């Protein structure tokens with residue numbers, strides 16, 4: 183078990199758990215979204231409808247986790263970036279993280295707006311129905327599909343850059359960047375409780 187709160191050296195257990203839960207959920211949502219978009223709309227195949235239902239439920243779960251994560255982020259110390267990092271890389275890293283937060287909220291919200299515009303209800307894990315955010319409108323429905331799709335591409339591109347940077351720091355530069363986001367490993371590399 184790691185420490186709960188973030189320190190200036192590393193992320194705490196809740197931040198790490200939320201980071202890796204979302205690092206699994208979000209690519210899964212992007213993959214299912216792209217697959218759904220490639221499926222035909224008509225026919226007796228109900229697989230697309232079932233997939234859309236799961237995509238929406240998991241998307242709303244991702245929104246709840248993103249809000250929780252945002253709250254944790256503003257209420258906690260932000261671990262410092264590696265000191266030797268050039269200034270432009272420090273600024274880009276922080277900028278990518280900010281874009282992630284914006285996308286983690288904007289993607290599910292545009293999905294929710296899209297469903298409302300299309301006249302389709304949205305529920306929280308099937309437990310209760312959420313209110314419609316806007317009135318039904320065919321024009322807005324199609325516009326929001328486009329926006330949702332492009333935000334998904336942006337998240338995918340940023341994730342690839344972000345993951346490549348993390349792996350480069352770990353395997354090529356050998357610094358503590360990845361270790362501070364891993365459970366039970368101190369920034370110096372030794373296990374701690």
Ligand code: HEM
Pocket residue numbers: 197201204205206208209255261262263264279280282283341344345346348349359360361362363
């Ligand atoms: C959809 C996938 C991902 C998203 C949305 C994401 C998002 C973020 C965000 C917002 C931060 C800033 C810290 C925070 O406030 O929580 C962060 C930090 C970090 N992420 Fe990710 N991440 C993703 C996937 C990955 C993957 C696949 C890796 C590793 C291969 C990774 C490695 C890291 C590391 C090492 C940090 C700490 C960077 C530092 O502060 O120096 N992330 N991530």
